Amino acid sequence: MTLATVMYQNLGVANSVNTDYTALLMWPWVVKPLWSPLVDVLSTQRRWVVAMQAVIAAGLFAVGMAAPTENFLMLTMSGFWLLAIASATHDIAADGFYMASMPERDQAWFVGIRSSFYRLSMIVGSGALVALAGVLNKAAGFSISESWSAVFSGIGVLFVAFAAYHAFALPHPAVRRAVESRTARDVLVEFGRTFSTFFQKPGIGLALAYLLIYRFSEAQLVKMKPLFLLDPRDKGGLGLSNEQLGLLDGTIGVTLLTLGGIVGGIIVARDGLRRWFFPMALAINLPNAAYAWLAFTQPESIWPIATAIGIEQFGYGFGFAGYMLYMLQLSRGEHQTAHYALCTGFMALGMMIPMKYSGALQEWLGYEKFFLWVLAAIVPSLIITLLAPLREEPQEPTDEPTDLRERLAQLLMVRIGSNLPPILRVHEDEGRVVQLLGDCPVGGLLLFNGSWPETRETLQRLQSQCRHRLLVASDIERGAGQQVAGLTLFPHQRAFVDLEDSDDAIGDFCRTTASEAHAAGIDVTFGPVADVNSDPRNPIIATRAFGRDPQRAAELVAAYVRACETEGLMTTAKHFPGHGDTHQDSHDATPRVEASAEELRQRELVPFQAAIDAGVSLLMTAH
The missing domain is CATH 1.20.1250.20 (MFS general substrate transporter like domains)
Incomplete structure (x- = not known):
């Protein structure tokens, strides 16, 4: 021109x-x-x-x-x-x-x-x-x-x-x-x-x-x-x-x-x-x-x-x-x-x-x-x-922790926001977290009960005050809207199983979730649910899992992990092998898995192994 x-x-x-x-x-x-x-x-x-x-x-x-x-x-x-x-x-x-x-x-x-x-x-x-x-x-x-x-x-x-x-x-x-x-x-x-x-x-x-x-x-x-x-x-x-x-x-x-x-x-x-x-x-x-x-x-x-x-x-x-x-x-x-x-x-x-x-x-x-x-x-x-809104992108720390106290603090993640009494939105909990970070430079935050765009703005302020970038994780297995009101909330994982294009649908879900998580400032999702829903009496796994077929669950867990990790959102395979074969709510009691080691390997461990093979970032070790 x-x-x-x-x-x-x-x-x-x-x-x-x-x-x-x-x-x-x-x-x-x-x-x-x-x-x-x-x-x-x-x-x-x-x-x-x-x-x-x-x-x-x-x-x-x-x-x-x-x-x-x-x-x-x-x-x-x-x-x-x-x-x-x-x-x-x-x-x-x-x-x-x-x-x-x-x-x-x-x-x-x-x-x-x-x-x-x-x-x-x-x-x-x-x-x-x-x-x-x-x-x-x-x-x-x-x-x-x-x-x-x-x-x-x-x-x-x-x-x-x-x-x-x-x-x-x-x-x-x-x-x-x-x-x-x-x-x-x-x-x-x-x-x-x-x-x-x-x-x-x-x-x-x-x-x-x-x-x-x-x-x-x-x-x-x-x-x-x-x-x-x-x-x-x-x-x-x-x-x-x-x-x-x-x-x-x-x-x-x-x-x-x-x-x-x-x-x-x-x-x-x-x-x-x-x-x-x-x-x-x-x-x-x-x-x-x-x-x-x-x-x-x-x-x-x-x-x-x-x-x-x-x-x-x-x-x-x-x-x-x-x-x-x-x-x-x-x-x-x-x-x-x-x-x-x-x-x-x-x-x-x-x-x-x-x-x-x-x-x-x-x-x-x-x-x-x-x-x-x-x-x-x-x-x-x-x-x-x-x-203009900016996507929060993970950055390497500018320098390494120098003393033992700081090194230990970097291993800790603390809550921001709360879904339980006293109920607090993320931005309402900012003052407490600022004071905590001043006393103990923790490595990350566990985010609950946020709202858009206040959560993004709160995390931006907190990140700007920290010497080391905070790793922010959240339980958003159903999409960023699960913990950040105003963003997209999807159905449980079981809804994807019978779709003709379930792999494509999971890909769309993960791309949307990753995009919104990045916009809000979230680095890690506590998903997918890799449990097999072996016992239909289970009150906590149920439709959150990809069903009772371990092979089908493994395929969809792997698709979930690959799609999110490709978009830069770290994933977590949860909860633990055999949880779907119990009938206790692990929030209220300690479930006991009665299956043999061979049964665990052939059924309950299969989706977790698929998640590992697909490049999952974290594994949940307790709940």
Whole structure:
């Protein structure tokens, strides 16, 4: 879109028309979530990547052919619309391919490399190609329209080569299930589930507001920045040439933007997103003041211009790193490819609307007052950053306990909240726990009787006061709503047994539970129930177990454990082998198991062994 904006400025298109037309090219990125599930289910992400690169090549050739014509605006916009649709689809497929082709650990390792190549493409696109158009115009004797025609046609040739190379070089992820067996009903059902699961995420309203508003000020600056730098001084601009713009903003600026992103990623990896969330909002917004200074002073020297661009771009990169990490955090779980596309769609909408009207606003206000308005537009961004919900992610302790007393305390977990008299909500019990932590730095909390969102806020305050991160566990075998009112409460485990798609249903249950538990600040669930309901008289196991068949119970326990652990929620196999073969309530009496050791091994131990094999984090040893 930067190339389109600069080309139209070079060809004499008014700023208001320029921003109005080119901002609308973000529409495919806004609405791409409508077809992102189809990318997931109609073909492989690998095929989509290669096909869209070929379509992008065709769009580039179309723009190149139309640029020198008399009706260039409408004809080139047709080519740009083809590019916008193809690039948005390519983005969906590339994100999904990235997540499907490598394990999560490798994804984290390659994220910096991926981001660096993205920034390199920005340097080439907004730096080298802009400068090349200027060089062809001034040094090679091309008209400005012929220069842009050569630039776009040359990129088209490059994308033909990309498509051919990737058709042979890209790996074939084994995790992609065959698409030939999927019916139209399967597509529609998965399409609906994609949207419903996204909009059921905890705190989704404020999260979407954050995605829409965070870049409100920056969007207007980004759109008008190249026009301001290129416009002649008598119109309030700085009168730079294409070559100077390509060097200062497209090369030096993007390099510092990349550096800011790298620094932001390193700091967040070290300290966590929560600590740097608001400072990153300041970083992306406050440097916008540099452009207000440029508009008022219009310096002749290139050095203050380069300095202002560098400061703004470094802050942009640093602040945008937090925004990207927030989107990744929000999209985790089932349908992560489509959910990330939804996030980027809301991001694009939040950019498109202020961009669209920025040109008309600048023509009305002039550059000086326009950049003052850009500074005033920072306020909504800062407010929504303070309100946006953040997922609590486990972090390693900053240092190890130093003395025996502290080491022993770290082995203890204490209650917060109570379902028994005196009944207390989690936030009502905060004062007692704060006092206790001051006397004895325990290692974790057992959470009872919480409420949303007060529980999340209480745990955040407690975590911020602790030298070592508290491990928070809760009895949420039926979902986070079992102990945090306002979140989802599911039926007992027995309800899943007879479903045709019981494994998928358990997967959905675990993903929802894990997502809500993370949002609330819970690390460990006391589930699944791995007991076999051998004695129907048992008053406490009953429908909480996966039935009387030990093999079927083992299958479902393993599915439960794998799904939760995959989502980062630690599980606990409970209560103990043979509890389901008793008729006492272990809350009130000590059950006695009469079965022989062989019977325990063949029946009662089977689901517990399956839980261990599936990677369960904890085993309950007493009740």
